[in-house]
Amino acid sequence: MSGIIASLEYGNSLNMIKLSSLILIFEYSKTSMSSSFTLNYQQQVSSYNGGDQGFLNEVFTWWHRLPKRINHLKVFSKQDDKEHQVGDGLYAIHYLGLKPWMCYEDYDCNWDMVSRHIFASDSAHKKWWQVYDAMPKKLQQYCALTKHMDKRIKKWRRIAENASLANGHWKIKPKDPRQYHIVDNK
Incomplete structure (x- = not known):
């Protein structure tokens, strides 16, 4: 080779x-x-x-x-980086933690679990949803919310609210239309 x-x-x-x-x-x-x-x-x-x-x-x-911009690893270890922004000019993002399609479109649900904050990024999450919105409707069905995913999201949102996590993402009212079209677990 x-x-x-x-x-x-x-x-x-x-x-x-x-x-x-x-x-x-x-x-x-x-x-x-x-x-x-x-x-x-x-x-x-x-x-x-x-x-x-x-x-x-x-x-x-x-x-x-590969250069980082070709496959950006979505992990944030710097304590002073509270926003976890990903830059422009990336060709691919390697999503660690919960994947964007496993969360509501409104925010990265990794923010709801303290142990997953290193993987949380609303800017990376937004980039994925821009790709989702541009993909053919036939492919979007593969990113549907299952009953299991929806149950997990709601559970961790409740836990984040009860813990009053400082990032406040649990306060965001979900508008993701997929939450009204839950599919059976696959």
């Missing part, structure tokens, strides 16, 4: 850097694309986490990181 470029991913702990299969760019070679190459490795190598990311990290031990 001549080259592999991938996005940075944090593994099972924040100090373990692994290749992410979210965005993966291969330089084509006959060796890497042959079915015997893949089958051979599938029989000899096991994934460290049972998934594709674990398998790829075991097989491809050499890789180059």
